Amino acid sequence: MTKPLAPGATIGILGGGQLGRMLSVAAARLGFKTCIFEPAGDCPASHVANFHMQADYDDTDALTRFAQSCDVITFEFENIPTAALDTIEALRPIHPPRAALATSQDRLTEKAFLQGLGLTTAPFADITDAASLDAAIATIGTPAILKTRRMGYDGKGQARIMTPADAATALADMNGQPAILEGFVDFTHEVSVIAARGQDGAVACFDPGQNVHHSGILHTTTVPATLTPTQRTDAILIAARILNALDYVGVLGVELFVTPKALIVNEIAPRVHNSGHWTQNGCAIDQFEQHIRAVAGWPLGDGSRHSNVTMENLIGDDVDRIPLIAKEPASLHLYGKPQARPGRKMGHVNRVTGPAT
Amino acid sequence: MTKPLAPGATIGILGGGQLGRMLSVAAARLGFKTCIFEPAGDCPASHVANFHMQADYDDTDALTRFAQSCDVITFEFENIPTAALDTIEALRPIHPPRAALATSQDRLTEKAFLQGLGLTTAPFADITDAASLDAAIATIGTPAILKTRRMGYDGKGQARIMTPADAATALADMNGQPAILEGFVDFTHEVSVIAARGQDGAVACFDPGQNVHHSGILHTTTVPATLTPTQRTDAILIAARILNALDYVGVLGVELFVTPKALIVNEIAPRVHNSGHWTQNGCAIDQFEQHIRAVAGWPLGDGSRHSNVTMENLIGDDVDRIPLIAKEPASLHLYGKPQARPGRKMGHVNRVTGPAT
Numbered sequence: 282m283t284k285p286l287a288p289g290a291t292i293g294i295l296g297g298g299q300l301g302r303m304l305s306v307a308a309a310r311l312g313f314k315t316c317i318f319e320p321a322g323d324c325p326a327s328h329v330a331n332f333h334m335q336a337d338y339d340d341t342d343a344l345t346r347f348a349q350s351c352d353v354i355t356f357e358f359e360n361i362p363t364a365a366l367d368t369i370e371a372l373r374p375i376h377p378p379r380a381a382l383a384t385s386q387d388r389l390t391e392k393a394f395l396q397g398l399g400l401t402t403a404p405f406a407d408i409t410d411a412a413s414l415d416a417a418i419a420t421i422g423t424p425a426i427l428k429t430r431r432m433g434y435d436g437k438g439q440a441r442i443m444t445p446a447d448a449a450t451a452l453a454d455m456n457g458q459p460a461i462l463e464g465f466v467d468f469t470h471e472v473s474v475i476a477a478r479g480q481d482g483a484v485a486c487f488d489p490g491q492n493v494h495h496s497g498i499l500h501t502t503t504v505p506a507t508l509t510p511t512q513r514t515d516a517i518l519i520a521a522r523i524l525n526a527l528d529y530v531g532v533l534g535v536e537l538f539v540t541p542k543a544l545i546v547n548e549i550a551p552r553v554h555n556s557g558h559w560t561q562n563g564c565a566i567d568q569f570e571q572h573i574r575a576v577a578g579w580p581l582g583d584g585s586r587h588s589n590v591t592m593e594n595l596i597g598d599d600v601d602r603i604p605l606i607a608k609e610p611a612s613l614h615l616y617g618k619p620q621a622r623p624g625r626k627m628g629h630v631n632r633v634t635g636p637a638t
Numbered sequence: 639m640t641k642p643l644a645p646g647a648t649i650g651i652l653g654g655g656q657l658g659r660m661l662s663v664a665a666a667r668l669g670f671k672t673c674i675f676e677p678a679g680d681c682p683a684s685h686v687a688n689f690h691m692q693a694d695y696d697d698t699d700a701l702t703r704f705a706q707s708c709d710v711i712t713f714e715f716e717n718i719p720t721a722a723l724d725t726i727e728a729l730r731p732i733h734p735p736r737a738a739l740a741t742s743q744d745r746l747t748e749k750a751f752l753q754g755l756g757l758t759t760a761p762f763a764d765i766t767d768a769a770s771l772d773a774a775i776a777t778i779g780t781p782a783i784l785k786t787r788r789m790g791y792d793g794k795g796q797a798r799i800m801t802p803a804d805a806a807t808a809l810a811d812m813n814g815q816p817a818i819l820e821g822f823v824d825f826t827h828e829v830s831v832i833a834a835r836g837q838d839g840a841v842a843c844f845d846p847g848q849n850v851h852h853s854g855i856l857h858t859t860t861v862p863a864t865l866t867p868t869q870r871t872d873a874i875l876i877a878a879r880i881l882n883a884l885d886y887v888g889v890l891g892v893e894l895f896v897t898p899k900a901l902i903v904n905e906i907a908p909r910v911h912n913s914g915h916w917t918q919n920g921c922a923i924d925q926f927e928q929h930i931r932a933v934a935g936w937p938l939g940d941g942s943r944h945s946n947v948t949m950e951n952l953i954g955d956d957v958d959r960i961p962l963i964a965k966e967p968a969s970l971h972l973y974g975k976p977q978a979r980p981g982r983k984m985g986h987v988n989r990v991t992g993p994a995t
Contacts, residue, residue, distance in 0.1 A: 288960065288972050306663050309686050312972030312985065329666050329686045562922055565969045565990050574964075583967030587945060587990070603645065607931075610940030612922045615645050615669030628669065633922050633944070636993055 288312025293351030297324030468538035475557035645669025650708030654681030825895035832914035
């Protein structure tokens with residue numbers, strides 16, 4: 282374990298979206314400077330950061346200067362090119378660890394890793410061609426979902442297979458990319474655990490939140506989630522097992538399907554997570570500060586929940602409701618994005634519904 | 639009343655210290671861009687702002703460009719040169735109003751204004767020379783405090799007069815500046831009300847906090863303050879009367895001395911206030927967002943208190959305690975100042991002590 286980073290040090294963040302923006306604010310609150318690496322100009326994170334290195338991920342010179350200007354590096358998304366990570370890691374520590382990135386970047390690797398830990402996942406199979414898809418459908422059954430192994434998010438790169446007759450169309454939707462077939466899980470609801478692990482190995486999990494998606498995009502997260510005491514404990518133990526197996530440093534999001542029999546791990550995200558935004562108004566220390574504390578080698582903070590909260594994402598033209606939301610007794614968080622395109626996350630609103638129950 | 643400012647607009651902030659820093663973060667959270675006007679480089683607010691105009695307050699060209707780049711202007715301190723305000727106000731709206739600045743910049747004007755509203759202040763007298771000081775001491779009595787009329791803060795520009803024999807020394811301490819003699823108030827404790835008024839005239843006050851000073855600098859603020867229900871109501875009514883009389887827009891700090899007979903107004907500050915920092919961890923909407931909402935013409939937010947909190951200022955080498963504070967279940971706020979000089983405010987820590995009582 283390295284020495285805790287002193288205030289005044291610089292934390293580099295790969296990616297300049299809303300997660301980078303909220304990480305940057307949390308870093309500033311602890312006295313750190315921030316440098317954002319992001320190809321796009323006028324990005325959300327750059328509005329609240331000390332420096333913005335505007336360059337592409339294949340610009341080795343820029344990556345080198347970026348790393349040299351920082352004391353430690355983290356990231357806000359998981360699809361960072363491997364070569365870029367190679368360049369940076371030769372110069373400065375990166376947290377969370379690259380093993381976590383490699384695991385979560387590929388749905389097949391991720392599922393195999395989770396099963397290897399003894400955790401329950403949906404049934405799955407590696408799909409390389411029509412024959413392997415037919416064989417997998419015969420084993421797993423329908424309905425099932427065909428997904429690209431890499432680069433999928435917010436429901437993109439996915440095709441439903443309701444009957445075996447859908448196989449050919451679904452496979453064509455993958456555009457020749459490696460894919461995975463996942464069996465349908467008959468779950469009652471989805472929860473997620475926002476879990477943190479420090480450089481000293483300490484683990485702290487926020488209370489699980491209950492997620493509702495619309496059109497494949499997170500719509501709301503509500504705390505407390507509907508869980509039995511045993512399920513709540515299990516959810517946290519699952520997250521802790523994943524963190525420890527990856528020798529993880531930082532915040533990780535774990536999505537779980539709740540069924541009467543078991544908690545089924547849907548996927549993990551090696552970063553702060555949309556379903557953890559409620560922590561900004563439900564806890565003294567939110568997921569963003571918790572991540573920065575871990576990355577900086579600080580002790581994890583107190584993430585106990587003081588309030589019940591429902592977080593609602595503001596997507597696309599939901600921003601038209603901002604004047605009404607501004608009148609509510611609610612906490613609005615906007616990302617500074619100039620244009621509201623369909624499906625684009627523009628902000629979120631945290632509605633505190635009472636003291637913690 | 640003007641139309642509410644839309645997200646994406648730019649808010650200009652005069653002054654780049656910690657108050658400007660926390661205002662800038664609050665503005666970003668509502669989707670605004672910020673431009674800081676501050677002569678010093680690498681100032682706390684610039685770390686979390688879109689733009690930093692580094693120029694002096696007598697640089698009319700820079701002030702003009704600053705104003706033209708912003709949609710509305712606010713400030714984080716009250717001693718802004720009048721000529722600078724003239725330049726800016728010719729181009730863009732300034733909130734809070736200049737009348738509030740003029741009132742609070744001069745202790746004599748301030749006291750006369752407060753008495754004119756029927757509020758109780760310490761007895762006071764205008765001091766122009768030794769003769770007026772002797773006469774004032776004869777009327778007001780000792781102990782008393784001689785203060786410069788302008789530019790005093792954190793206990794600077796003040797001299798105690800314990801007996802009439804101290805008069806000459808105290809007057810010499812004023813360095814020939816206009817002064818005011820204030821009679822000693824036998825108070826049990828000090829509270830402050832952080833009060834906000836919107837462009838629609840709506841008033842919202844945070845729960846009063848109880849202040850403890852060390853060496854003339856705020857040390858802690860605790861909520862709830864020790865006040866009877868009547869005193870609590872009176873404190874808020876006093877703040878509202880001041881806001882309305884000034885046709886105020888924004889957040890104003892009102893310091894009150896509590897005596898068994900009355901609440902005595904000590905001073906007002908036309909800005910967010912150190913004694914309101916607890917709101918960051920005690921309310922869904924803190925004083926910084928409340929100020930930005932008012933300045934932007936938005937509805938005021940919900941500032942109701944959900945937790946008991948004690949805020950402690952970290953002054954000078956208090957920063958040596960940061961590693962210990964980082965281990966506490968507390969919320970640390972650092973200002974990004976490179977050097978910890980004696981008396982310099984480096985940060986603060988909010989300790990949530992339980993649900994609101």
